[in-house]
Amino acid sequence: MSSAADLRSGAEALAAPLPPLLASAEQLAASVALGQHGRRRAGIGDSFWQYRPSHQGDPGHRIDWRRSGKTDQTFVADKEWQIAQSVTLWVDRSAAMRHASSNRLPQKAERARLLALALASLMIRGGERVGLTGSTASGRGLPPRPGETQLTRLAQALTEEEAEDYGLPGHEGLPPHSRSVFLSDFLADPGPVEAAVTRAADQGIRGALLQVLDPEEQSFPFRGRTLFESGTGALRHETLKADALRQRYLDRLAERQDRLAALARLTGWLFTTHVTSEPAAPALLWLYTALDQRA
Incomplete structure (x- = not known):
């Protein structure tokens, strides 16, 4: 059995990320004007x-x-x-999202968590219910609820990380005729994302896809001998001429983004890309406006 000291130490370690994350999210949310949402709609x-x-x-x-x-x-x-009034978030917390090409930049996961929690803060201030759907691997989620206590629950859940290289969205806890937001780099097999969004659209759910990328994933600046490795180390590829791969990579990235944009058009969702070297506020405003338009 754990001692009281071990229990306290574990609890403090678990809670440590929450105040900075909540404070940053609240500060970001304050930069976006609160619109009219929820029950006030005619x-x-x-x-x-x-x-x-x-x-x-x-x-x-x-x-x-x-x-x-x-x-x-x-x-x-x-x-x-x-x-x-219900908004359900899926935030990719896989190993691939824990990438940052510079210590001056946030990890993709950090930026996605910040945007998700700031959006939740705006929604909850507007009287809405916000929840979290887990990945297909973890199955963990939070049903949509209102109130400041739910914001703390969301912050706690968002600090949990997943062991898989790439995240796959779940569909549990998405109320029919509600709204949803998926935040990910969307660099894995697009099939599960397409299936999840299509299934959600069939249930009358509308929402937004926000692709979060690191600057080097957007530009592929590599040259010469380079070792590419997945977040868990399970996938590795070494090349002597990384610059020779640049155009093929950029073409495939553009193809992936076109595919996601087409999925959004087909299902009535919205899609855009956010790079972690850019300010977070415009991405939050885009998400907030996208949900307002989907109402």
Whole structure:
């Protein structure tokens, strides 16, 4: 059994990233004007929309005991306005996202977490419910909820890292007819992303794809002998003439971005690319506006 000292040390280590991340996210969110969201939209009423299994943290008064009495599971009756207010985030936390070409730049994962949490802060200030869907590998997520406590939960979940080289979006916890945001470098096999977004669109979910890249992934500045290695070291490729690969790489990157843009057009989502050497505020404003347009 862990000693009290070990428990305290572990808790402090776990909580250490939260205050800086929350403070940075709140500061970034403050740079974007708060718009009108959620229940204040015209035409959104209180009519029943769907039953869903209850989650830890759902208040007792929201449980529909008549529906729950028919099974061994408890259910919550979500209302139309609650669904319309829900925003679910997927943030790629794989090893590939822990890349930064310079110690003067943030890792892609750091920038994605910052943008996701700042967006969540804006949404929650506007009275919306924000949640997190896990990857297909981890399956971890948070159901959409309102309030400042949820912002702390999101910050805690976003500090967790995943062991896989590349992240694959999950689809758990995406309420039909809600909104969603996927943040990733999208450099892995695009098939799972296309499947997840298509499935979400079939459920009436609209949203945005934000590709987060390091500057060297955008420009491929390598020359001569170069060793390319994945985040986990599982994939390696060494070449003596890296500059000879530049045009092929740039062509494939452009092809990937065109494919993501086409996916967005087909499903009613929006797509753009953000490079970590650029300021974070314009990317946050783009996300905020994209969700507003999808309402």
